[in-house]
Every structure is written in structure tokens, then in C-alpha cells.
Amino acid sequence: MEPMINEMFQSMYETYQESLRIIAMHYKIPRDDIDDIVQETFISYYEHYPVNMSNRKSMLTTILIRKCLDYWRKYRPESISMDSEEGKIEVGNLLHLVSKDIADTVVDKEKYKRLYDCIMEMRDDWKEVILYCCLLDYTSSEAGKILGISGTACRSRLMKERLELKKRLGPDYKDY
Template sequence: MELYRKYAQGMFCVAMRMVRNEADAEDLIQEAFIKAFQKLDQFQGQVSFGAWLKRIVVNRCLDFLKARKQYFVDIEEHRLQPVTADADWEVNYPVGPEEVRSAIDALPDKYREVVQLYLIEGYDHSEIAEILGIKETTCRTRLMRGKSYVLEQFNDNNHVAGS
């Protein structure tokens, strides 16, 4: 119970950021804690218990989102923005947190997952690649394309410099 009390609120926040539904987030953290307690013998202490548990919560949320999805419509690759190598996420006009969240939510799933894990959850490319079962180069590409979509959405919403 001590571990649960220590980590439950933080893990709930992680789950809420991913599934955006309180009841689903509560169910998912309960399932994640059960799985963690069942697999406690596999915890090797290479990372903190919280980081290990967070990985379980993130994986459980991703599994839930994939299972809930009824169909997948891939975007046409030729319509993608060119990939750039810069890591600059700044825009030249004021953007609020809700606008950023909305722009991330509007991304196609494969880009949204990478952007969310990178920017919000703080995972690096190798960790994201492992979690999602993709190559690290694919992770970097999806992050850059996700960034491009987010910036394009701000421009499409008629944001102008200085407003």
C-alpha cells in the first residue's frame, strides 16, 4: 500500500495525459499496479521504481488506445511536410498550453504517440523506439513530422507574429 500511495497520483496523471478519460485512467493505473506487483520479482533496480512503473503505465495506455481504435487510416506519405533536422519548437507568437494540447491531439496517432512521449513524458528516442517497437530513426522522423504538423496547424489557425 505504501508504494501505491506514493505513486498512484503521479501515474494517474500520466494515464490521464494519454487517454483523457478519468474512468479509463483509473482502470489503467489499477491494471498497471496489479501487473507491477505480479512482476515485482522482475524489477532489477536499474532505474527507479517510479520510472519502471511509469513504463508499465505508458505501455498499458498504448495497448488500451490501440485496442479501442476501430480502424486505422494512414495519411498519404506524399502529403507529408519535408523533414527538417532542427529541434526548435518555438513559434514567433504567443501560444497557450490548451492550443498546444489541441494541436498534439489533432496529430495522426503514430505522430501523436511519439510527440507526447517525447515532449510530455520526457522519454528519449531510444526509449520511445523500445516502447512503440519501432526503429530509433523512425521515432526521430515521426517526431519531426509531428512537429511540422503542429507548427502547420498554428499557421492554419491564422496565428500571426506579434498577435
């Protein structure tokens, strides 16, 4: 059992380590320290979570962000007055670090790709309803007129599509 877990962990490392390095660079971690932080992220994940967890990329990203913030807390311990010019710059940097960042964007793109793949596997007439109702923001009646079906049929297809997506995406469906 242990060799299989090690292989899974090695595969996970190879899959996600480059993305985590990019996120660490975004947090302005010095290049010499990026590998250490990425390694610590994987070690922390390995110690606390199962290797086959479904949302492992999200969890790795969260751990990495916390490690990056800890890094800056550790190496910037001096206090700075918020009224000083340097203090204003530091507050701006902190706001930049806690706002929507590249890590969230990576996770969002991963979710979008998974949702897109599920939609592309559906029947063509269902894809059209999703296009008009969800992406182009038409009402069911308007989309039905364009597609040559009734508004009721359009709503029915949309409901079936949502159920199908819920089945395919499983417990992660609510995140989409």
C-alpha cells in the first residue's frame, strides 16, 4: 500500500509543483526560497490530507498562500507606522496579497475547464440552451424562440442539464 501512496504523491507533485512555483513568484517570494516553500507545502499536505483527495489543487494552493504570508511575516517583523510613506506602501502590498490573486484565478480556471468539458460532452441541443440561457443571458422564452422550441421545453432542457451537471460534477457542483 505504501508504494502506491508514494507513487500517487509523486504524480501529484509532478502535476502541481510548477503551478505552485508560479503562485509563489506572484507573492514575490525570492527565487532562492520558492523551492523551499513549495516543498514545505507538499510536506504539510502529506502530513494532514489524503493523497487522493478530490480538491487537492485547491488545498495545496491554500497551504502555499499561507506559507507565503508566513514567510513575509517572518522576514518583515519590524513595525512600520501606517502614517509613514513606507507604511502606506506596506499596507498596499498587504492588500495586494489578500485580494483575489493568481491562486484564485488558477483554481477558477480549473473549475471552468471542468465545467466546460462536462458541457461539451452533452447533446448538441442541450449545449445550445446553455449557450443562450446561461452565457448569453436570454430568458427561457427568448432562447426558445431562437431555437424554435417552446419556453417550457427550453426550461425543461435547462433543468435536465443542471441535473446532469450535478451528477457529473458530484459534490463539487455547488462550487460552480
